[in-house]
Amino acid sequence: MRQSEEQLKAWMTGGLDGDSAAHAALLRALVPLLRSYYRRRMGNAADDIEDLVQETLISVHTRRASYDRERPFVAWLYAIARYRMIDHFRRQRITVPAEDLDHILVSEGFEDACSARIDVATLLADIHPKQARVIRDMHITGLSVAEAAEAAQIGQSDVKVSVHRGMKALAARIRGRD
DSSP states (O other), X not given: OOOXXXXXHHHHHHHHTTOHHHHHHHHHHHHHHHHHHHHHHHOSOHHHHHHHHHHHHHHHXXXXXXXXXXXOHHHHHHHHHHHHHHHHHHHHTOOOOHHHHHHHHOOTTHHHHHHHHHHHHHHHHTSOHHHHHHHIIIIIXXXXXXXXXXXXXXXXXXXXXXXXXXXXXXXXXXXXHO
């Protein structure tokens, strides 16, 4: 199950305050999030992805004191993940076509991205929770239809219908706010 920004941040701050159970819960929750992050950027290089997940978890643990509690946790996490991936590419002497760099190495504009997340969260709060969840899972987290269906414990066709109806409701709300 994917955890929210708020939950991840709570576990992180709990770990910083000495709660070892919160820190352990955070690290466990980060594994599927990081796998998904790396899989979207690297394809199905399973061994490399697992290595990067482990390296990133170690970096999160060793650099946890650098986390600013006033900032979003996921942005901090993805910055670390990005640098782990760059280091991996350098070690493996992997080159990437210039047109793929924006997709792979996006890290600039975290504050804008965080503001956008707040705006999106506000919009999603106005629609049915099931629709909001599958939209978040598919269009923000990057899950496939099958993964979103499994996470929500609903059928794939229900996911597709919920996304369609949710997007239609969001478009209507946005037009109504203009």
